[in-house]
Structure formats: structure tokens, C-alpha cells
Amino acid sequence: MLNSLLSGDYPKSRVLSGVLVAILVGLAFAPFLFSGAAAINTAAKICIFIVLVASYDLLLGYTGIVSFAHTMFFGIGGYGVGLGLYAFGASWGVLAIGILIALMVAVVLAFLIGLLSLRVRAIFYAMITLAVASAFLILATQFSEYTGGEDGRSFSVPPVLRPGFRLFEAPVFGVTINGRILAYYLVFISAVVLFLLALRVVNSPFGRVLQAIRENDMRAEALGYRVVYYRTVANCLAAAMAVLAGAMSAIWLRYTGPDTTLSFAIMLDILLMVVIGGMGTMYGAVVGATLFIVAQNYLQKLMGTASAATEGIPLLPKLLHPDRWLLLLGVLFVLSVYFFPTGIVGRLRGEKR
Amino acid sequence: MTMATTSTPAETLPSVKSDYLPILLPIVLAAAALPFIGNPVTWVTLTVAALAMGMMIFVIASGLTLVFGLMDVLNFGHGAFIAVGAYIALSVLGLLSGWVQVDSLAWNLMALGLAVVVAMAGTGLIGWAFERVIVKPVYGQHLKQILITMGGLIVAEQLIHVLWGGDQKAMALPTALRGAIVVGDFAVEKFRILAVIVGLVVFVAMMLVLNRTKIGLLIRAGVENSEMVEALGYRIRRLFVGVFVAGSALAGLGGVMWALYRETLTAAIGGDIMVLVFIVIIIGGLGSVGGCFLGAILVAMMANYTAFLAPKIALASNILLMVAILMWRPQGLYPVAKR
Numbered sequence: 001m002l003n004s005l006l007s008g009d010y011p012k013s014r015v016l017s018g019v020l021v022a023i024l025v026g027l028a029f030a031p032f033l034f035s036g037a038a039a040i041n042t043a044a045k046i047c048i049f050i051v052l053v054a055s056y057d058l059l060l061g062y063t064g065i066v067s068f069a070h071t072m073f074f075g076i077g078g079y080g081v082g083l084g085l086y087a088f089g090a091s092w093g094v095l096a097i098g099i100l101i102a103l104m105v106a107v108v109l110a111f112l113i114g115l116l117s118l119r120v121r122a123i124f125y126a127m128i129t130l131a132v133a134s135a136f137l138i139l140a141t142q143f144s145e146y147t148g149g150e151d152g153r154s155f156s157v158p159p160v161l162r163p164g165f166r167l168f169e170a171p172v173f174g175v176t177i178n179g180r181i182l183a184y185y186l187v188f189i190s191a192v193v194l195f196l197l198a199l200r201v202v203n204s205p206f207g208r209v210l211q212a213i214r215e216n217d218m219r220a221e222a223l224g225y226r227v228v229y230y231r232t233v234a235n236c237l238a239a240a241m242a243v244l245a246g247a248m249s250a251i252w253l254r255y256t257g258p259d260t261t262l263s264f265a266i267m268l269d270i271l272l273m274v275v276i277g278g279m280g281t282m283y284g285a286v287v288g289a290t291l292f293i294v295a296q297n298y299l300q301k302l303m304g305t306a307s308a309a310t311e312g313i314p315l316l317p318k319l320l321h322p323d324r325w326l327l328l329l330g331v332l333f334v335l336s337v338y339f340f341p342t343g344i345v346g347r348l349r350g351e352k353r
Numbered sequence: 354m355t356m357a358t359t360s361t362p363a364e365t366l367p368s369v370k371s372d373y374l375p376i377l378l379p380i381v382l383a384a385a386a387l388p389f390i391g392n393p394v395t396w397v398t399l400t401v402a403a404l405a406m407g408m409m410i411f412v413i414a415s416g417l418t419l420v421f422g423l424m425d426v427l428n429f430g431h432g433a434f435i436a437v438g439a440y441i442a443l444s445v446l447g448l449l450s451g452w453v454q455v456d457s458l459a460w461n462l463m464a465l466g467l468a469v470v471v472a473m474a475g476t477g478l479i480g481w482a483f484e485r486v487i488v489k490p491v492y493g494q495h496l497k498q499i500l501i502t503m504g505g506l507i508v509a510e511q512l513i514h515v516l517w518g519g520d521q522k523a524m525a526l527p528t529a530l531r532g533a534i535v536v537g538d539f540a541v542e543k544f545r546i547l548a549v550i551v552g553l554v555v556f557v558a559m560m561l562v563l564n565r566t567k568i569g570l571l572i573r574a575g576v577e578n579s580e581m582v583e584a585l586g587y588r589i590r591r592l593f594v595g596v597f598v599a600g601s602a603l604a605g606l607g608g609v610m611w612a613l614y615r616e617t618l619t620a621a622i623g624g625d626i627m628v629l630v631f632i633v634i635i636i637g638g639l640g641s642v643g644g645c646f647l648g649a650i651l652v653a654m655m656a657n658y659t660a661f662l663a664p665k666i667a668l669a670s671n672i673l674l675m676v677a678i679l680m681w682r683p684q685g686l687y688p689v690a691k692r
Binding site: 060 | 421427429487490491495496497499500501503504505507508511512514515519624627628631632634635664665666667668669671672675676679
């Protein structure tokens with residue numbers, strides 16, 4: 001049972017297993033364990049980013065492709081759901097059609113970009129995706145009559161997911177099961193299913209070919225695998241998964257806009273999560289996303305105290321200012337690329353590559 | 354191998370075929386834009402603006418393309434040098450506020466010149482450190498290079514926030530460089546003329562260094578085939594460090610110009626223009642300075658014309674331009690680096 005669920009890819013480390021189980025339990029019972037809107041928001045964000053980062057890891061860690069257009073697909077998912085619900089009202093049908101259209105657009109776009117640039121080297125692909133993603137961001141903000149521009153669009157979700165909805169009259173374990181909690185569980189279950197699916201993909205024969213391409217594309221080609229074909233399929237798969245993450249994000253936030261889905265800052269966040277968590281390990285996505293988002297929310301408070309404590313020493317308070325939390329993570333990122341390229345998970349597994 | 358062939362190399366070496374076709378592209382593009390824009394006065398203004406912007410993009414992109422051609426290193430952190438250069442110039446101009454505010458071209462240019470020299474020295478130095486610390490350990494590993502230079506960009510941007518503060522800064526032009534020169538119906542902003550002059554000087558100087566000096570010869574040879582240059586006994590690494598430093602300094606210069614052009618400054622200033630710089634490098638052909646120059650002008654023209662005709666698709670039009678050129682010449686206008 002567990003073997004087929006995890007596709008035979010166990011964490012292979014006691015500490016890692018412990019951490020993963022803790023994260024799973026924490027996320028699964030988040031509405032009951034933590035009180036307050038902030039905590040459940042953090043938990044939902046972690047779920048969404050686990051999917052997004054896992055899909056990016058499929059590209060970066062498993063296939064060895066650096067793409068900067070991943071937020072574009074994330075945004076397509078968000079906008080597909082958001083604009084659909086905004087324009088045609090809140091119903092499950094609209095939601096499904098929105099996701100479907102977003103999926104089709106994203107896969108076609110991923111296919112075209114891949115066709116144009118995956119034949120050549122990694123660096124070309126990185127540059128071209130960067131340009132295309134920037135253009136997409138500008139288009140999305142410029143055509144404000146359709147997309148809401150910089151402000152984005154707020155919309156309502158189907159009634160079952162609204163805060164006013166009650167599943168039971170009486171509270172369960174002291175928590176009222178309202179639409180928000182149902183929405184959270186929708187996001188959580190989607191995340192679990194998509195993550196296991198990603199695990200299935202990378203541990204399939206297809207995933208092995210991707211890893212072969214990452215290690216040595218010439219050799220993979222010589223062995224008879226069409227590298228361009230595999231890279232393009234991986235690209236389309238990752239794009240589709242990012243679209244679903246975007247849709248989850250839109251459903252949870254009931255809002256979609258350039259800053260939450262398309263901005264380059266999010267692309268950098270994803271990059272940091274993948275690398276710090278561990279490239280080429282799906283569990284790295286879980287650890288990386290959780291660590292990063294928890295740090296984003298709680299490291300700042302810690303740094304605030306540290307900054308206040310070092311008052312009077314030149315420069316140090318500024319370096320420790322809460323807004324500079326990205327500086328610490330940036331340094332951690334650079335160090336992890338050098339010293340433990342397989343990230344936290346690779347370290348815990350004791351792999352040497 | 355006979356004595357005759359070695360004694361008269363001029364006859365035996367085949368002359369390099371000149372390829373003038375790409376040079377026509379900007380002219381064709383400018384001519385094609387005229388009927389759409391209609392008004393010749395607007396057209397001239399837009400074209401001059403495009404040339405000025407193109408020069409700035411060229412100054413920034415030239416170093417990057419050489420670094421890539423020479424050592425197969427693509428620095429995604431190049432944008433950091435743009436921002437650092439601009440911030441250093443901001444500080445220097447702030448110290449020299451007396452020279453900047455007086456309405457005299459000589460004093461203004463002196464202040465600006467000093468700011469540029471300090472900015473270039475600063476970014477050159479940082480470039481040297483960046484190469485030693487960040488790039489050196491990951492030679493030959495593209496994936497890591499992209500990641501590590503991106504990480505360097507994040508750290509550099511955050512450090513700028515620490516040193517100069519995160520708020521948007523105003524970058525005022527020196528008094529004598531404000532406004533426009535009016536000739537008949539045509540008005541041309543003074544700073545744009547200065548930008549074009551600086552860009553042309555950089556281009557000509559670069560061409561002279563590359564084509565007329567020993568170091569230039571080695572750089573060009575290194576771009577074509579670095580292993581062969583190493584086999585002949587030259588230390589390509591040392592050459593590469595020099596090119597990296599020069600490229601960083603040029604990015605600093607470009608950053609100063611770009612910030613003055615926009616007259617505002619944030620730590621993310623590099624990010625906006627880097628997208629155009631990457632498009633330019635791809636269009637020009639990785640490693641080619643001439644292609645980079647043409648590409649910069651083409652991209653800037655496209656950006657300015659579409660900004661006037663259909664502002665919403667300005668950047669998208671440049672991507673279409675890139676796709677069109679890659680369909681015509683998949684390696685860029687002037688393919689140099691054969692890797």
C-alpha cells in the first residue's frame with residue numbers, strides 16, 4: 001500500500017521520515033492544531049507551493065532544465081480559474097472549464113517554447129523563458145479590462161467553499177467546519193494527490209530517462225532516447241502541474257493578480273525552495289517549501305528581535321532588519337548550491353553525487 | 354607544407370567574408386515604421402530615443418556577451434552591477450551636488466565623469482570579487498552557473514537595500530543636460546545625444562581593442578576556440594578575469610546612464626533592462642560584439658516604435674522580433690561562439 005503510494009521512493013532516512021510525517025500531520029490537521037486565520041493561511045500556502053515546487057523540481061532537478069517561466073504557468077492557472085469565476089459566476093462547472101482552458105493554454109505554450117528553445121542548450125532556454133515570462137507579466141497587467149491589471153481580480157468561489165457555509169451545525173473538536181475549512185481540505189487533498197502523482201512520474205521509466213538526460217544528454221540520445229521529445233514532455237507536464245497549483249491558489253485566495261502569481265519574486269522564491277530543499281528529490285519540494293514559507297512568516301519576527309538587540313552596533317541592525325530575511329536565505333541558497341547541491345534532503349539521505 | 358605557403362600567408366589565408374545583410378535590418382525597420390507613425394517629427398524623436406536606449410543596452414550587453422563567448426559563462430547576476438553602478442553614481446553625484454546644480458556644461462560633465470569613473474571602478478572591483486568568489490568554482494557547469502549567479506543577484510539586491518535603503522530614489526540630471534535642443538520642428542533631448550555619443554565611443558573603443566591589439570586578438574581567438582588559445586600557451590583564465598571585470602565596469606556605466614535616463618532608481622532597476630539585454634544577446638549571436646550592437650539598436654527601435662503605436666505589447670513585440678530573427682538565423686545575426 002505505502003509502497004505503491006510512494007512509488008517505491010521512500011525517504012530513506014529516519015530524520016527525513018520524521019520531518020515529513022510531522023509536516024504531513026501538521027498540514028492534515030492544521031485547522032484543528034492551530035487557531036487563527038494566519039496559521040491556516042500559512043498551511044494552505046505551503047500546500048500550494050509544495051505542488052508548484054515539486055513541478056519545478058521535475059524540470060530543474062530531474063531534467064536539468066532551468067526555466068524562469070514557471071510562474072507564468074502558475075499565473076495561467078490562477079487567471080484561468082479567477083477570470084472564469086469572475087466573469088461567469090461561482091459554480092463548479094465554470095471552475096472546471098476554467099482549469100481545463102488554462103491547462104490547454106499552458107500546455108500549448110510550454111510546447112511552443114520547448115520546441116523553439118529546448119533543442120539548444122540550457123542557457124538559451126533560461127534566457128528565452130525569462131523574456132517570455134516578463135512579456136506575459138506585462139501583457140497581463142496591461143490588458144486590464146480583461147485581467148484587472150495591477151489590482152487583479154477578486155471573485156467568489158462556489159457556495160460550499162465560502163466562509164458562511166456550515167457542514168455541520170455543531171463544531172467538531174471545538175472547530176466550526178465552515179466553507180473555508182472545506183476549501184483548505186480541497187487544497188490539501190489536491191496537493192497530496194498531485195505530489196504523489198509527481199512522485200509516480202519521476203520514479204517511472206519516463207522519470208529515469210529524464211534523469212539520464214540530466215546527467216548526460218548526449219549519452220541518452222546515443223542510447224536511443226529522443227532527448228527533445230522527453231524534455232518537451234517534461235516541460236508540458238511541469239506546466240500542467242503548475243497550472244493546477246495556480247488554480248488551487250486562486251480557489252484559496254479568492255483573488256488572482258500579478259503579484260500573487262506572476263511576479264519574478266515568486267519565481268525566485270520557487271528557485272530558493274527547490275535548491276534549499278534539495279534538487280532532484282521530490283521530498284525536497286516538501287521540506288523546501290515548508291521551511292521557506294515558515295521562515296518567510298516567522299524568521300522576520302526573529303530578525304526583528306535580533307535587530308533590536310544589536311541596536312547601536314553599526315550596520316548589523318540593518319543587516320538583521322526584518323525586511324532583509326531574503327538576504328539570509330539568498331546566502332543560504334548560494335552556499336547550498338556549492339556545498340550541498342542535493343539540498344537538505346540530499347544531506348539527510350547521506351547521498352553523495 | 355611548402356615554403357611558399359608559409360612565406361606568403363597573405364595570399365594563402367582566405368579573406369573573411371563580410372556579412373553586411375544584418376546591418377540593413379535597423380534601416381529597414383526604421384523605414385518600415387515611418388508610414389505607421391506618419392508624422393516625421395515624431396518619427397525622428399522616436400528614432401533618436403531608440404538610438405540612445407540602444408546604446409545603453411549595448412553598453413550593458415557587450416560585456417555579458419564577451420564573457421559568455423570567452424568562457425561559456427552566462428552571468429544572470431549582471432543586473433546587480435547595473436544597479437550597483439547606478440547607486441554608486443547616485444552617492445557621488447550627491448556629494449558633488451554643487452557641481453551638478455550649477456548651470457555649466459563643463460562642471461556638469463566633470464561631475465558626471467567623476468561619478469562614472471567611481472561607479473565603473475566600483476563595479477569593476479565587485480565584478481572581480483564576484484568572479485573569484487561566485488563564478489570561479491562553477492566553471493563548465495551551466496546549471497549551477499545560472500543558479501549561483503541568480504543567488505548572487507538576490508544577495509546583491511538585498512545588500513543594496515541595506516546600504517542605500519529600499520525606497521525609490523530620484524536621480525536628477527545635471528542642470529545643463531536637462532531639456533532638449535530644438536532644430537526647426539525637431540526636438541532632441543540633450544541627454545539622449547550624450548548617451549548616443551558615449552555608446553558610440555564605447556563601441557568604437559571596443560572594436561579597436563578587439564581588432565587592433567594583441568589582447569583583442571587573444572579575446573577573439575578565445576571566443577572562437579579557447580582550448581586552442583590555451584594550447585598555444587596563453588592563460589585564458591587570466592584574460593577571462595580581465596574581460597569579466599571590464600564587462601562589470603561597463604554594466605556599471607550602463608547602469609549610471611540608464612538611471613539618469615529614467616531619472617528614478619530602485620534596487621530592481623537591473624531586472625527591467627536585463628530582459629532586453631538577454632534578447633539582444635540572443636539576437637546578436639552569443640559572443641559577438643557587432644551582433645550585440647545591431648541587436649541593441651533593433652530591440653530599442655522595436656521597443657520605442659511599439660511603445661508609441663501599441664504600448665501594451667511593447668515587450669511582446671521584441672519577443673516576436675527575436676523569434677523572427679532566430680527563424681532566419683538560428684544562431685543569431687553573427688554567430689561566433691560555436692558551442
